[in-house]
Amino acid sequence: MTSTAEPELGRSRKRKEDARLVTGATRWTDNMALPGMMHLAVLRSPVAHARITSVDTSEARRMSGVRAVVTGTDIAADQGSLPCAWPITEDMRSPQAPPMAVDTVNFAGEAVAMVAARSAAEARDALDAIDVDYDDLPVVLDVESAAQPGSPLVHTELGTNRSATWTFDSAEAGTGGDVDRALADAEVRVERTFRQQRLIPAFMEPRSVLVDPTSEQITVYSATQVPHILRTMLAMSLGVDEHKIRVIAPDVGGGFGGKLQVTPEEVLTFLMARRLGCPVKWTETRSETMVSAHHGRDQVQRLALAARRDGTVTGLNVELLADMGAYLRLVTPGIPILGGLMFNSIYKFDSYRFTCTNVFTTKTPTDAYRGAGRPEATFAIERMMDELAAELDMDPLEVRRRNWIDRAEFPYTTVAGLTYDSGDYEAATGRAEELFGYRQLREEQARRRQRADTVQLGIGVSTFTEMCGLAPSRVLGSLSYGAGGWEHAQIRVLPTGKVELVTGVSPHGQGHVTAWSQLVADRIGVPFDDVEVLHGDTQISPRGMDTYGSRSLSVGGMAAVSATDRVIEKARRIAAHMLECSEDDLEFSAGRFGVRGTDRGTGISDVALAAFTAHDLPEGVEPNLDAEATFDPENFSFPHGTHLCAVEVDTDTGEVRIRSYVCVDDVGTVVNPLIVEGQVHGGLAQGIAQALFEEAVHDEDGTLTTATLADYLVPTAADLPEFTTDRTETRATSNQLGVKGVGEAGTIASTPAVVNAVVDAVRHFGVDDVRMPCSPQRVWRAIRGVRASSETAPEAGGGLGSMETGGFAGSEGDLR
Amino acid sequence: MIPAPFDYIAPSTVAEAVSALEEAGEDAKVLAGGQSLLPVLRMRMADPGVVVDLGGVTALRGVREEGGSLVIGSMTTHHDVMRDPLVHHHAKLLAQTARTVADPQVRHRGTFGGALVHADPAGDLAAPTLALDAEMVLAGPSGARVVRASEFFVDYFTTALDPAEVLVEVRFPMFTGWSAHYEKFNRVAQAWSVVGVAAAVRVEAGAIAEARVGLTNMGSTPVRALAVEQALLGRPATPEAIRHAARHATEGTSPVSDAGADIDYREHLAQVLTGRAVTAAAGV
């Protein structure tokens, strides 16, 4: 046995975060209570589109414990407009977005009044005593008709429901040919329209905000992914001095993009706390989450693909209608654009055009949800590749092989103008085929078809890539994004040799504390347990762009690495002085500076102590080893992978069961395999849920009918299969670590794999699409060839879900 | 998440419960296991002034054999019903069904009687209760009365129970030696049944000697599939014969279209699932 420590990079460290979480010693925002704290409850519009004709709060004001009842009119002058940081075009139409409706409500769930009371119960009781009169306006629900001239308008002052149209054309950009010509000359054309249903992020911790105005800085605790962005945006939109606001994201229970937001309730709680001069806490119920936290996806995708008979794709035209909902939230308009450069995926298409029209409807606003634009793009192109394979009677993997970028061709600039730095689609696909038993399953499929089995087997393929590591600030600028994409880190080496790493990313389940400890321990050569990772408080972590878009490791991790380099640089000078040698004579390894060719040396903690005592430092050297660094990537990173799914479809009932799921992902260098695997599992679950279970459904009045977890079908353990995961590894060249990002991969890749498998299972009945979610009823109808097939009323309920009748899933048992 | 205020009464006998209900009138709700009532209260979809908790009425809990009947106390939990040896022996169908109700935590609290009185057409326990021709024993201000299951389920969330009455127990004829299966079709594990089929059969010399079939969520109340039962009588216990009989599953049903399924799909499911339930019950 040698004393050499196992390298930290690539090691499956168990998480530091867990000890508190498994014992319940947690700091969720709702766990906190401050002296004199008031509880805030928000009254929400039950109607989707109406003029508010009167709000009577007189009875509520008189109720026990009620300190204040506030309406939109009361705060109209103070509340500002919620920020949208991504004006995708110069002429984008953006309505005022008041945190609380003043005279018009534009979606069911919009805040119309709020109550601050001594207890949460009293605040809730008072909501029932507020009387609001609404004068109905026409609802605007369907994105396609909303985009037509003559549609009733969501925001009359804009004169249209179209917010903006964003285009990319390879012929104009000089990155490829003319799509129209490719389509005109095509030997084979495939045209399809896909519906990306509306999803609800459904993070497990409901949102909560606690604002404490009783110190020099107003402190905002919020269950947010983006404490830094929140602080800046609160300051900008409310006109409060930024240095007078401190934002803390304590333990945050999941986000998936759903907490990448500056929410109405954050602003409202802030305003109420300032008004009352005491701490105020708002915690939502799940039913509030469902209607008021932003939704995701919701696009109509019209695609036309041109190909030659040999399977070579020559052009792709994409036309999107993206449903914004009623307002443009933080990055709402940019979400579909994030997919705009990804429809060509891993393929070498000659020509490409993307046109996206963003459209307002009277529904909950949409915004980022895991993958944000890229799952939509990946779904569409992977479905199209399977459809092309079917059209040509070719194996779907073979069609992909004929089009993908060969491993020898990297770096490769795509028809969308992105430069993919590295990848090896052959390796990932080969490994996936092997693990899956692709041949054997194809044979079984053939046998079942021949026997006309009730249960048919389908095999679905998804070879995906994504652009992540958001993002190079210059690129974000060129896409009109309102901020940069850099990340910041600071390292403090304490006198005893322990290390504090301050990071600008804001983890909420990703395990950054563990992974960043590994990074720092590895670079500085201190034990893993000697590193403390600090984050999520603007007073502790002054600069950061927070966590989303699989950016934390490839951008934030790199900032930490750069900071360690500076620490070592500073320490080297002091060590050389201590050892009375030249800096060039020192070699640094495993936390120790050694003098080359001797056994003399000193450890980093001795150097830290020497710096602290400062008794004998070289001229001009400050008495610490602390350093900070900001990293701004040159390019996105491009993880990829091959996902293969086998489903069994019960042709009698339409029920789909996932028989096996294999994915081989290439996310570049891996810091902690345990965490990476966990990210893949969770991503797969969410992507599969889109394919089979989840859909946010509105009735004809614009009421969300899937407004509880009884009606919105988040899968349980019993509904999901065991996944087989593996990895191949090609280093990213865009960062020193070689990492690519893994947070969204599973979600992006899995949805088309599952739907392709479902369609494959029943294609011999003449089925060429099943709308998501592929519910048993939809699959059954598709098989039956019932014309209404996938276009029947959206369905999602497993529960009766009917508020009038009192039906609730998962609960039976009261007398009367 | 916070119920509206109410008064809480915790009687320890059925008589006390009945008089509390009588006094409170229409403003009272009975709390059994609370697994439907509490969500309803939390969401403020109901706003009773008085909640009468039967949790302390110990006489309502437990399973026993009495006078040739299997008697299940209304406050017996789903968990206890599915584990009870008497239930397994004499009414296997109930045990089979109880284990499909909701999830383990809910089954620990939710009660057999509570589920029946809630009378949700998607609730699973009503169909087997109807199919097994149970008698419901009700206690009210003017004493006890017995109502047959076929008259107990009146409409959506409506039973024959009067406002001041309490369901005391449910009596089942003995189905000793019958085999049974409950076929539940739902979208995710937690969800209510889109359609459910409860089937119990007695197979004799390879043929179906007797059969009981009840349907969940094929109307505003549970439905007994009498036509299927008839068609099965004396038929060989083979998948083909059973499938043939199962075609009658839609007779007497009145399903609706809702978020879970349209009428035609429900009808189709009823037939397919009836075939599967009976086949599984018959063990073929």
Next chain:
Amino acid sequence: MPRITVHVDGTTYTDDVSARTLLVQYLREHLGRTGTVVGCDTSNCGACTVHLDGQSVKSCSVLAAQADGHEITTIEGLSGDGGQHPMQQAFHDNHALQCGFCTPGMIMQAVDLLSDTPEPDDQQIREGLEGNLCRCTGYQNIVRAVRDASRRMRAGAEAEHTGETPAPRSAEERTAQPTGGQS
């Protein structure tokens, strides 16, 4: 206002509570036991799962008044001695949590599952956890953790003969126990 006496994680509390107070609110707001959390309002998520007289229940669907005279164990009292229960260790060792919000309820339900079914197969584990939602993990590592804990707890049960650790209760003992308090 009902007066209740409950035993929570080894401590006895007597309080006047309003009738509408849910057990989970009582635990969090009156007793400061914030380890147990609320994730939904329809009883679907299971995040609030605690043990009532040794059986798992969703504490959002029990009134505090109904807990009168009963024993409640929460995630904070699960290990008893301030260390970690084998299930808590197994969740850590198998990376069975990410954000950790569902974890207390998931662990409490998993412990209940093993006391009912000490050696569950994967399907039994998945079905035993069907009343608990997790959005982060895809459940795979949770299933692993429960499998792992099952092994450890059985090993622990054997070790009990040497007088070291308490054995998990067998299914028989378990069903023979009075299940007082459930309605």
